[in-house]
Amino acid sequence: MSDNQADLILHARWVAPVAPDTTVLEQHAVVVRGDTIVDLLPSALADQQWQATEVRRLDRHLLIPGLVNAHTHAAMNLFRGLADDLPLMTWLEKHIWPAEGRWVSDPFVYEGTRLAAAEMIRAGTTCFADMYFFPDAVARATLESGLRAAIFCPLMDFPTPMGSGPEDYLRLATDAVDQWRHEPRLSLGFGPHAPYTVSDGPLEQALTLAEELDLQIMMHVHETAGEIQQAVEHNGDRPLARLRRLGLLTPRLMAVHMTQLLDEEIQWLAETGTHVVHCPESNLKLASGFSPLYKLRQAGVNVALGTDGAASNNDLDMIGEMRSAALLAKGVSLRADALPAAEILEMATLGGARALGQDSRIGSLEAGKQADLVAVDLARLETQPVYDPVAQLVYAASRDQVTDVWVAGRALLKERNLLTLNEAQLVHNAQQWQRKIAGESQ
Numbered sequence: 001m002s003d004n005q006a007d008l009i010l011h012a013r014w015v016a017p018v019a020p021d022t023t024v025l026e027q028h029a030v031v032v033r034g035d036t037i038v039d040l041l042p043s044a045l046a047d048q049q050w051q052a053t054e055v056r057r058l059d060r061h062l063l064i065p066g067l068v069n070a071h072t073h074a075a076m077n078l079f080r081g082l083a084d085d086l087p088l089m090t091w092l093e094k095h096i097w098p099a100e101g102r103w104v105s106d107p108f109v110y111e112g113t114r115l116a117a118a119e120m121i122r123a124g125t126t127c128f129a130d131m132y133f134f135p136d137a138v139a140r141a142t143l144e145s146g147l148r149a150a151i152f153c154p155l156m157d158f159p160t161p162m163g164s165g166p167e168d169y170l171r172l173a174t175d176a177v178d179q180w181r182h183e184p185r186l187s188l189g190f191g192p193h194a195p196y197t198v199s200d201g202p203l204e205q206a207l208t209l210a211e212e213l214d215l216q217i218m219m220h221v222h223e224t225a226g227e228i229q230q231a232v233e234h235n236g237d238r239p240l241a242r243l244r245r246l247g248l249l250t251p252r253l254m255a256v257h258m259t260q261l262l263d264e265e266i267q268w269l270a271e272t273g274t275h276v277v278h279c280p281e282s283n284l285k286l287a288s289g290f291s292p293l294y295k296l297r298q299a300g301v302n303v304a305l306g307t308d309g310a311a312s313n314n315d316l317d318m319i320g321e322m323r324s325a326a327l328l329a330k331g332v333s334l335r336a337d338a339l340p341a342a343e344i345l346e347m348a349t350l351g352g353a354r355a356l357g358q359d360s361r362i363g364s365l366e367a368g369k370q371a372d373l374v375a376v377d378l379a380r381l382e383t384q385p386v387y388d389p390v391a392q393l394v395y396a397a398s399r400d401q402v403t404d405v406w407v408a409g410r411a412l413l414k415e416r417n418l419l420t421l422n423e424a425q426l427v428h429n430a431q432q433w434q435r436k437i438a439g440e441s442q
């Protein structure tokens with residue numbers, strides 16, 4: 001291939017590369033060779049300097065890095081709407097865990113993850129960080145969809161359809177790591193469920209293994225005030241203090257939810273480089289509490305954004321999640337400037353990439369990074385006129401304005417058509433699962 005030959009050139013009305021800074025570029029082009037971005041330059045120059053097999057002109061569009069959904073339970077799409085309007089522990093103990101005990105299997109997870117992948121592609125997500133049972137099924141569904149995933153293998157003290165207890169989960173996790181970690185679009189990690197479901201021994205083992213294998217850890221932490229109160233009553237420690245004592249507060253940990261934080265705890269997170277994954281809509285829907293986003297970011301903590309599963313959100317819409325996060329941060333801090341639109345987009349892209357330890361590969365549109373890109377049509381009347389394209393994306397756009405998505409240079413969505421998954425088949429299969437699940441619970 002000659003030096004000026006590329007595979008794909010995307011000319012866009014606006015490009016928000018996110019890094020090296022938040023500047024929005026007008027009439028620029030992203031040049032892709034294979035799976036990699038090789039250039040980002042004014043369109044007029046790209047026309048002179050580059051040739052490509054495919055050239056797209058996105059004259060109505062804002063081009064952004066693929067959104068990184070930093071916390072999902074993708075297969076739970078098949079439980080969407082199963083149990084609504086309940087607080088976390090009632091939701092989990094009385095509805096979700098019994099349903100998982102009855103229905104979760106390799107085929108359930110494969111089908112649920114494909115359904116979630118299709119929803120995420122159509123909403124501009126290119127990478128998702130998943131914590132769920134049967135990681136092999138998550139891996140197969142992800143590879144088929146063309147998405148990128150970080151798969152966090154579950155760890156709990158009690159048996160589930162996937163494993164008999166901690167030893168079993170850790171063995172299954174290391175097997176999955178061996179099997180899948182060399183796939184370029186997959187990464188693996190450990191997913192100890194929460195401080196209230198994993199005791200010290202397995203947590204220490206997971207940390208040791210994560211260090212040996214150089215993997216990230218994802219855990220629900222400080223989701224509700226009840227979780228903290230119960231921990232204090234049981235062992236005298238707040239959950240974050242316990243994790244600190246066990247050595248888990250490191251840049252390896254993605255602590256999901258993180259409500260009810262004390263100033264001292266925010267300081268620990270900042271000092272240790274622990275990442276926070278903020279899931280505002282799940283926290284609102286389960287009435288779990290508020291994460292102090294403004295304070296966290298002021299302290300220098302890296303914050304990523306996630307939807308959580310579709311059974312507690314109830315969608316996998318990162319554009320909607322950005323808006324919720326922005327509005328909630330302003331409401332909680334009583335500061336209108338708490339989380340400006342450009343910072344939210346950074347959180348939903350590069351923030352997620354950092355939390356996954358993958359910010360040298362994904363999260364921004366820079367030469368040398370993977371070609372994970374999303375085109376959003378801003379010419380619709382709902383997003384007119386455009387003074388600030390990123391503010392328009394965060395405060396006014398909806399996910400159905402995502403027209404095209406590429407992961408590693410490959411198109412997964414073209415003019416809103418899914419290219420890797422069959423929409424009609426996914427809907428049919430979801431309805432079949434719903435009939436089975438609803439049939440038995442009547």
Ligand SMILES: CSC[C@H]1O[C@@H](n2cnc3c(O)ncnc32)[C@H](O)[C@@H]1O
Pocket residue numbers: 073088092096097100131132133154155156191192193194220223282308309312
């Ligand atoms: C270890 S597999 C994941 C496990 O987590 C459950 N889950 C889903 N959403 C939440 C949440 O917001 N807090 C705590 N646990 C959650 C899911 O149902 C699986 O059992």
Ligand SMILES: [Zn+2]
Pocket residue numbers: 071072073220256308309
């Ligand atoms: Zn979760």
